[in-house]
Amino acid sequence: MPFELGDFVNLEAVTQYALYALSCMGAFLAALWLALVIWTFKDMRSRSRDVLAAILAALLVAILNIPALLIYLILRPRETLNEAYERALEEEALLQQIEVRNSCPGCSRPTKDDWQLCPHCMTILKKACVQCAYPLDLTWNVCPSCSTPAPGRGGEIEPEPQAPLAPMPSIVPSKANASIIDDTQETVATPPQTTE
Numbered sequence: 001m002p003f004e005l006g007d008f009v010n011l012e013a014v015t016q017y018a019l020y021a022l023s024c025m026g027a028f029l030a031a032l033w034l035a036l037v038i039w040t041f042k043d044m045r046s047r048s049r050d051v052l053a054a055i056l057a058a059l060l061v062a063i064l065n066i067p068a069l070l071i072y073l074i075l076r077p078r079e080t081l082n083e084a085y086e087r088a089l090e091e092e093a094l095l096q097q098i099e100v101r102n103s104c105p106g107c108s109r110p111t112k113d114d115w116q117l118c119p120h121c122m123t124i125l126k127k128a129c130v131q132c133a134y135p136l137d138l139t140w141n142v143c144p145s146c147s148t149p150a151p152g153r154g155g156e157i158e159p160e161p162q163a164p165l166a167p168m169p170s171i172v173p174s175k176a177n178a179s180i181i182d183d184t185q186e187t188v189a190t191p192p193q194t195t196e
């Protein structure tokens, strides 16, 4: 006696369940597709200021789905804008630390802030302020403690007024030139006198 499927299960009910499952699956896939597109757009926005690049990446994922997403994951900028900013800050802080850490320019041994002389090689590291004896860096123009001009710099500024004095003697030759011009004027003036 041949058996029919309809004898055991309700075919209509099975097809209904199958349709229901398929629609659920479809809705899930649609949501997943939308989520991938939105995620790609947001991810690209966090990695690049270029809005067009983010739209393009999202569009590619919208059209080609998973393969485009894989390609995007390979090609996307390595770090986000925030990560890049934090890295720049860390690098700057590291550079400042290196600058702050003092070392003798003569023997490159570590020195301390209040040392005026390297005890190893006798290199002059600092100069004392003439007013308050604050240890001044050799490159400083002014004492940061009492705003007195640094002694080394003051000595350099002093010769400068002498420099404007130097052109003074050069005026004398120009006077000589003027007298030569006067002489020529006189010589020019003399011919009419001789004609008279």
Ligand SMILES: [Zn+2]
Pocket: 104, 105, 106, 107, 108, 109, 118, 119, 120, 121, 122, 123
């Ligand atoms: Zn030294």
Ligand SMILES: [Zn+2]
Pocket: 129, 130, 131, 132, 133, 134, 143, 144, 145, 146, 147, 148
């Ligand atoms: Zn001072």
